[in-house]
Structure formats: structure tokens, C-alpha cells
Amino acid sequence: MPANLHHQDLAGRSATPHIAHCQRHCNISQWKPSRPQHHRRRALRRHCCAEQQSNACSVSHKPGYCWFQQIAQQSQQAAAACLAALQLSMLPVAGDLASPPPSSALLTSPNAQIPRSVDAALRRSIPAFNRDVKDVQNRMEDVSFKLRIPQRKPWQGMAENVQASLVLAQQPDKMMYGVPEERQQEAQRYLKAVQDGLKKVQGAIDLKDSDRTSIRTTDVLRNVAELELIQAPNLSFIPPKNYSSLPQLKGRGVVELIIEKSDGSSAFVVNEGGGPQPQAHLTMVLEGYSAPVTAGNFATNVLQKLYVGQTLTVDYTGVLVGKGTVSGKQIPLEIMSLGDFEPIYGSPLNVQAGELPVLPMSIYGSVAMAHAPDADEGFAAADEFFIYKYDRASSGLAGLSFDEGNFGVFAYIAKGAELIPQLTSGDVIVSAELVSGHNKLTKLPGSAA
Missing domain, CATH: 2.40.100.10 (Cyclophilin-like)
Incomplete structure (x- = not known):
């Protein structure tokens, strides 16, 4: 079997070498090295000192001290002032941070939106009919993702998400909205499983047990998805x-x-x-x-x-x-x-x-x-x-x-x-x-x- 079977039979086209891919997207062929910075400085120093020795230099400076060195010193001072201002701007202001903590920056990455498992992909593709159930799902998805943060995990933030989800889950009139009459009993079983599961997640978070929190969060999300499927109508759009x-x-x-x-x-x-x-x-x-x-x-x-x-x-x-x-x-x-x-x-x-x-x-x-x-x-x-x-x-x-x-x-x-x-x-x-x-x-x- 040829090695490029997938690209010929599955994709219907030949494979493209990675080097050509990089040249096409990174525009490598148009990159040209510029003259090294230290070479330009040496040339400028020789030119200025030659003018000084011939009394043709119109810039006043100390003996052996070229005008370009004055500019360089001023640039260094300006850079130091900018760095000091940047460091001050990152200090806590009014109880908050001027820049987001690493965990928040990680969660706002565009790639964090991509599901990485079959269950997550199928769960997130269900049309959002009941906004309260969807809110519980989103909060528990956030808990699941925060568990992937290494070292110091944001346990307090996860606990707040679970508590807010439990408050919603204990309001059957909101959570059961949109369930067809003939499937009420089935939906109530899934809702009860969600309520019990959230309490178990709370206990695992209190113990700061990552493994138990992950397993119990997965169980809650699975039952939430089943409830959403019962509530989901047909398509939320009309095909062409x-x-x-x-x-x-x-x-x-x-x-x-x-x-x-x-x-x-x-x-x-x-x-x-x-x-x-x-x-x-x-x-x-x-x-x-x-x-x-x-x-x-x-x-x-x-x-x-x-x-x-x-x-x-x-x-x-x-x-x-x-x-x-x-x-x-x-x-x-x-x-x-x-x-x-x-x-x-x-x-x-x-x-x-x-x-x-x-x-x-x-x-x-x-x-x-x-x-x-x-x-x-x-x-x-x-x-x-x-x-x-x-x-x-x-x-x-x-x-x-x-x-x-x-x-x-x-x-x-x-x-x-x-x-x-x-x-x-x-x-x-x-x-x-x-x-x-x-x-x-x-x-x-x-x-x-």
C-alpha cells in the first residue's frame, strides 16, 4: 500500500511537503537578512571620529565622545523609563490586576473552544433550547477545563461554578422547561442525577481531589447532555x-x-x-x-x-x-x-x-x-x-x-x-x-x- 494513500484516496489530492507549506504561509522566500547592527555602529563611529579629527564635524562633543553615543545613551534612558512604567502598570490596582492571570489567559485561547473528546464534541453540538440547562453545561465545562491547569488549580473558581449550577439544578420549573409531556419522567431521572452529581463534585472539590472531581464532572455533563437532547427540537435552521x-x-x-x-x-x-x-x-x-x-x-x-x-x-x-x-x-x-x-x-x-x-x-x-x-x-x-x-x-x-x-x-x-x-x-x-x-x-x- 502506498504511504500517501490517505491523501490520494481520502483527500483526493497529493500530499504537500511541510517545507513548501512553511514557505507558502510564512513567506520565507521573501525574507532577506539586513546589515548587522554592530557593523552599522562601527561604520558610524569611524565616520564621526574622522570628521572630528579633521575639524569638520559640526556637532559639539567631548574629545573621543561621538554624537551617536549621546543618542544611544538617551535611547537607553528612555527605554529604562518605559520599562519602569510598564512594571508599575502591572501592579495591583484597586484590588485587581492590570493583566489577566495565567489561567484566565489560557482559558481565553481560541483553541480552548475546540472539544478534545467524542463526548465533548457531541455534547457541545446540541442546540441550546433551554438557557438555564445550557448555563449549567457551560459552568461544568469550565470546571472540566480548569482541571487541566497544572500545579495550582483555581479551586475557588470551580467551587463557585458548581454552587451556581446546583442552585439552578434545584429549580425544576426552569430546568424542565421544554421537555415534552411524554418524556417528563425520563427527564426527571436525568435532572435528579445532575443534582446528586453536583453535590458529589462539591465534595471532591472540598478535598481538592483532581481525579474524583474530573470523573464526577464528566458524569454530570453526560446527564446534562441527555436532558438537553430531550429538550432539543428538530433543527435550529432550515437547510438551503x-x-x-x-x-x-x-x-x-x-x-x-x-x-x-x-x-x-x-x-x-x-x-x-x-x-x-x-x-x-x-x-x-x-x-x-x-x-x-x-x-x-x-x-x-x-x-x-x-x-x-x-x-x-x-x-x-x-x-x-x-x-x-x-x-x-x-x-x-x-x-x-x-x-x-x-x-x-x-x-x-x-x-x-x-x-x-x-x-x-x-x-x-x-x-x-x-x-x-x-x-x-x-x-x-x-x-x-x-x-x-x-x-x-x-x-x-x-x-x-x-x-x-x-x-x-x-x-x-x-x-x-x-x-x-x-x-x-x-x-x-x-x-x-x-x-x-x-x-x-x-x-x-x-x-x-
């Missing part, structure tokens, strides 16, 4: 009319993939133990809230059994499925940017300019449609998808994949991610089922348009 004829998933869906080795051997080892297994079970969560057209297209392919019997093409960057299944069929590139209310269609994101996706590719187990070589610009293959093996070591300085913003992510492997490295070329998909989300899918196969 020119794509109305395509299937759309207006919410969440779940697909179960079962994969076997071509020789039928038992070679898959799961985290639960029990020895090698003959099948690999992958649970894929389709995110229709942010990518309804792409997720709807994939769900339709699954219902039509398009991927059953397909063999995998695997390399170190990803797992490609369905290559050449339906020739010529394509769908628009669909990516929702952070802060936007609807996806961008037919155009990649400019990540370098600060455009970041709601569903990032830079998470191990992200799923996107591939770029077929014959697909038009701004479109992706309708049949080929790949599971991305994100690797932090081969990513950019911000921890983002070099292909971030070029592919429309529509799903994540939520269960069975430990099996992805065990997949090899030639493995076969023996089953692909849409286990939930039928009621969210428009234009079911075989139904009237």
Missing part, C-alpha cells in the same frame, strides 16, 4: 432549498457496524476482556444537528445496505470504506463553524483565519465523507466515508489536524474506538444497521417523496 431533495437527519442517529477478518479468525481484543473476539463492534453516533444533509445521506446508505460486504482499506491515517460503490454520486461539503447558526455549504473553513468547526476532525474516531477524485470542488463523495485516526504527534502546533476544516465531519465512533487500530485492509463489514434515528430521517428509502 437546493438541497431539499436530499435526505436529511434532523437530530441524532446511531449506527452499529460489525466487522470481521477476511479469514474469519478471532483477532479483536476489547477493553472488557474475555480474550480475542471474531467480530469488532463499532457504535457510530450521527450528528444531524450540525450536518443534517451529510448524516442523512449516510443513514440512507446504511438503510440501503450499501456498506454490507464492503472491504476496508486501512493505513496509518484512517479507515476507508465504500470506495467506488456509487460512481459519480456526490453531496455538498457541509461544515458548521463555531458561532454560526447554520452550516457552510460547498466551501471549506479557513482555520488559519480563526474559523473552527463545531464537529472537529482532530478527534480520534471522527467520521467524514471522503473527497473523491472526480468530485466537483466543494462536494464530497456520497458513498465513500473514512474513520480518522487522529494523531497529536503529527498535527500542527495548535493540536489541529492539517486537514481540519477541509472535511465535513458528521459522526464519531462513540464505542469501540479501541478496535480501530486493530482493523486491517481486507477486513469485511458483515453488518451495518441504523439502530436509532429513523424518526429523525426525512425521505426514508422506499417512501414517497
Whole structure:
């Protein structure tokens, strides 16, 4: 298998060397070294002293003391005054700091907005219907992020977030707003779990136990997400009319993939133990809230059994499925940017300019449609998808994949991610089922348009 399989088959283009990338973005070729500063000073000293000896220098100065040295001394004094003023400006003023503490500066970094796990990405993509529930989520997300601050953690700030969240969680009339009547009991169970979980987080923070705080915060966020899903309506936007004829998933869906080795051997080892297994079970969560057209297209392919019997093409960057299944069929590139209310269609994101996706590719187990070589610009293959093996070591300085913003992510492997490295070329998909989300899918196969 060629080493550049991912870029040729998945991206539909050849890999670009890193050196050319740097020359293009950093404009290295136009940089020219200037004359060293000390050379210019020596030349100036020789010129001034020569004029002094010939009595042609019009600037009055002491013997052996050139006018440029006076200017240099004045510049040094001015620089020292500026430095003293800067140091004074950073002293506490009226009980506050003139510059933010390191932790606040870290939290305001643009890259802090990018989720780094499957749970976080799926949780943050849920439309905010109930603002009080969303406030609890945001506060607990802040606690989760502050736990990553090394050494001295801001325990007081985390405690305040948890206390404010608990006050909101103990007001059922606010937290239950928007829950359908038929799902009241289910929502009440999740709300009770949130209340109990927040109290446990408080206890862990009082003990300043980072591990327990992290685990219990994750449990609270998981229950908050389930409550938000119950409250979330369909889409918070209307896709463009020119794509109305395509299937759309207006919410969440779940697909179960079962994969076997071509020789039928038992070679898959799961985290639960029990020895090698003959099948690999992958649970894929389709995110229709942010990518309804792409997720709807994939769900339709699954219902039509398009991927059953397909063999995998695997390399170190990803797992490609369905290559050449339906020739010529394509769908628009669909990516929702952070802060936007609807996806961008037919155009990649400019990540370098600060455009970041709601569903990032830079998470191990992200799923996107591939770029077929014959697909038009701004479109992706309708049949080929790949599971991305994100690797932090081969990513950019911000921890983002070099292909971030070029592919429309529509799903994540939520269960069975430990099996992805065990997949090899030639493995076969023996089953692909849409286990939930039928009621969210428009234009079911075989139904009237």
C-alpha cells in the first residue's frame, strides 16, 4: 500500500511537503537578512571620529565622545523609563490586576473552544433550547477545563461554578422547561442525577481531589447532555432549498457496524476482556444537528445496505470504506463553524483565519465523507466515508489536524474506538444497521417523496 494513500484516496489530492507549506504561509522566500547592527555602529563611529579629527564635524562633543553615543545613551534612558512604567502598570490596582492571570489567559485561547473528546464534541453540538440547562453545561465545562491547569488549580473558581449550577439544578420549573409531556419522567431521572452529581463534585472539590472531581464532572455533563437532547427540537435552521431533495437527519442517529477478518479468525481484543473476539463492534453516533444533509445521506446508505460486504482499506491515517460503490454520486461539503447558526455549504473553513468547526476532525474516531477524485470542488463523495485516526504527534502546533476544516465531519465512533487500530485492509463489514434515528430521517428509502 502506498504511504500517501490517505491523501490520494481520502483527500483526493497529493500530499504537500511541510517545507513548501512553511514557505507558502510564512513567506520565507521573501525574507532577506539586513546589515548587522554592530557593523552599522562601527561604520558610524569611524565616520564621526574622522570628521572630528579633521575639524569638520559640526556637532559639539567631548574629545573621543561621538554624537551617536549621546543618542544611544538617551535611547537607553528612555527605554529604562518605559520599562519602569510598564512594571508599575502591572501592579495591583484597586484590588485587581492590570493583566489577566495565567489561567484566565489560557482559558481565553481560541483553541480552548475546540472539544478534545467524542463526548465533548457531541455534547457541545446540541442546540441550546433551554438557557438555564445550557448555563449549567457551560459552568461544568469550565470546571472540566480548569482541571487541566497544572500545579495550582483555581479551586475557588470551580467551587463557585458548581454552587451556581446546583442552585439552578434545584429549580425544576426552569430546568424542565421544554421537555415534552411524554418524556417528563425520563427527564426527571436525568435532572435528579445532575443534582446528586453536583453535590458529589462539591465534595471532591472540598478535598481538592483532581481525579474524583474530573470523573464526577464528566458524569454530570453526560446527564446534562441527555436532558438537553430531550429538550432539543428538530433543527435550529432550515437547510438551503437546493438541497431539499436530499435526505436529511434532523437530530441524532446511531449506527452499529460489525466487522470481521477476511479469514474469519478471532483477532479483536476489547477493553472488557474475555480474550480475542471474531467480530469488532463499532457504535457510530450521527450528528444531524450540525450536518443534517451529510448524516442523512449516510443513514440512507446504511438503510440501503450499501456498506454490507464492503472491504476496508486501512493505513496509518484512517479507515476507508465504500470506495467506488456509487460512481459519480456526490453531496455538498457541509461544515458548521463555531458561532454560526447554520452550516457552510460547498466551501471549506479557513482555520488559519480563526474559523473552527463545531464537529472537529482532530478527534480520534471522527467520521467524514471522503473527497473523491472526480468530485466537483466543494462536494464530497456520497458513498465513500473514512474513520480518522487522529494523531497529536503529527498535527500542527495548535493540536489541529492539517486537514481540519477541509472535511465535513458528521459522526464519531462513540464505542469501540479501541478496535480501530486493530482493523486491517481486507477486513469485511458483515453488518451495518441504523439502530436509532429513523424518526429523525426525512425521505426514508422506499417512501414517497
